[in-house]
Amino acid sequence: MTELIHKLEREHSLEVEEYRYLLENRNDNAAHLLAEKAVKARVQYYGHDVYVRGLVEFTNFCRNNCYYCGIRAGNKNAERYRLTEDEILTCCDLGYGIGYRTFVLQGGEDPIYTPKRIESLVHRIKEKYPDCAVTLSVGEHPKDVYRSWFSAGADRYLLRHETADAEHYARLHPDDLTLDKRKRCLYDLKDIGYQVGCGFMVGSPWQTAEHLAKDLKFIEEFRPHMVGIGPFIPHKDTPFKGMAAGTLEETLFLLSIVRLMLPEVLLPATTALGSIKENGRELGVLSGANVCMPNLSPKDVRSKYLLYNNKLSSGAEAAEDFELLKARMKNIGYDVVVARGDSKIKNN
Ligand code: SAM
Numbered sequence: 046m047t048e049l050i051h052k053l054e055r056e057h058s059l060e061v062e063e064y065r066y067l068l069e070n071r072n073d074n075a076a077h078l079l080a081e082k083a084v085k086a087r088v089q090y091y092g093h094d095v096y097v098r099g100l101v102e103f104t105n106f107c108r109n110n111c112y113y114c115g116i117r118a119g120n121k122n123a124e125r126y127r128l129t130e131d132e133i134l135t136c137c138d139l140g141y142g143i144g145y146r147t148f149v150l151q152g153g154e155d156p157i158y159t160p161k162r163i164e165s166l167v168h169r170i171k172e173k174y175p176d177c178a179v180t181l182s183v184g185e186h187p188k189d190v191y192r193s194w195f196s197a198g199a200d201r202y203l204l205r206h207e208t209a210d211a212e213h214y215a216r217l218h219p220d221d222l223t224l225d226k227r228k229r230c231l232y233d234l235k236d237i238g239y240q241v242g243c244g245f246m247v248g249s250p251w252q253t254a255e256h257l258a259k260d261l262k263f264i265e266e267f268r269p270h271m272v273g274i275g276p277f278i279p280h281k282d283t284p285f286k287g288m289a290a291g292t293l294e295e296t297l298f299l300l301s302i303v304r305l306m307l308p309e310v311l312l313p314a315t316t317a318l319g320s321i322k323e324n325g326r327e328l329g330v331l332s333g334a335n336v337c338m339p340n341l342s343p344k345d346v347r348s349k350y351l352l353y354n355n356k357l358s359s360g361a362e363a364a365e366d367f368e369l370l371k372a373r374m375k376n377i378g379y380d381v382v383v384a385r386g387d388s389k390i391k392n393n
Contacts (some may be wrong), residue, residue, distance in 0.1 A: 050067075061259060137173070147177060167194055245260050274315065276321050293321055
């Protein structure tokens with residue numbers, strides 16, 4: 046184990062079988078050593094700075110039916126909402142005043158939010174806040190659509206690959222969604238020039254150490270600028286309602302591995318991590334993460350963007366409690382900074 050961890054630190058790469066071995070033999074000692082090395086690597090590139098992103102969950106309408114997701118089209122119990130462009134701008138105004146310099150616009154694949162509307166929204170935000178980065182996370186689209194948003198000023202795009210194993214992908218999604226299509230989108234986004242984020246859920250149904258090893262190899266080879274890793278949490282109105290959630294320990298272990306693999310990556314301590322453990326995000330930062338994404342959406346819609354049950358939507362998650370997040374980070378020796386927080390990975 047120790048030798049493999051040293052190899053990962055030295056070479057930023059392991060064989061798929063070696064990643065698998067690490068995951069299958071995870072123990073507390075290995076987790077401590079990995080976290081220690083991950084923090085060292087992160088400090089080398091980003092010091093003790095924690096970047097914050099203002100998350101605006103602007104629509105929970107979605108044409109897709111991903112089996113794990115609470116806002117899937119087939120969930121008739123979901124209370125649907127869609128923010129107007131003006132409401133989204135108001136969220137950005139609020140966020141800018143607080144200190145956010147990145148806005149993440151996330152939503153389902155909502156046909157009413159056409160590519161043109163999203164393009165004009167990006168234009169408006171960038172016109173008003175030229176010193177801010179805009180991140181989009183609105184699913185799979187044709188390359189020319191991604192290009193139009195990039196030309197309008199979008200800087201980054203988050204699209205998790207969800208699992209790098211095609212058969213596993215097919216068990217998590219209906220037939221119209223495939224791993225090939227997902228990867229095509231990720232390569233298109235990178236080719237256009239976005240800072241791109243991929244990622245996966247930890248402990249998704251039927252996930253094995255072999256699947257995770259393939260995820261890690263895919264990430265190593267794709268070299269994304271950002272990696273979103275959070276525990277799977279079942280939602281009561283999805284086909285996966287009875288399934289077990291992913292664990293805190295395995296998520297932290299994977300965060301550390303990814304940090305050592307890509308020392309310059311932007312790595313969020315995700316909302317899902319903070320949802321399964323009260324101090325989950327602090328533990329994420331202490332395992333190598335360097336980004337938090339508090340919610341900027343209006344309070345009345347937050348409870349409706351339910352991807353899973355018990356989603357964190359109060360406390361430090363509220364924009365108004367930005368100061369609390371700052372204090373919590375300060376408490377573990379980290380500084381929430383007012384900065385765009387771009388990735389130090391160059392596009393390749
Ligand atoms: N529609 C866009 C997309 O698919 O990329 C953005 C929104 S989607 C809800 C964002 C992410 O939420 C997904 O990539 C997925 O990994 C995560 N997610 C969905 N359901 C989840 C669950 N039950 N537990 C944890 N994460 C979940």
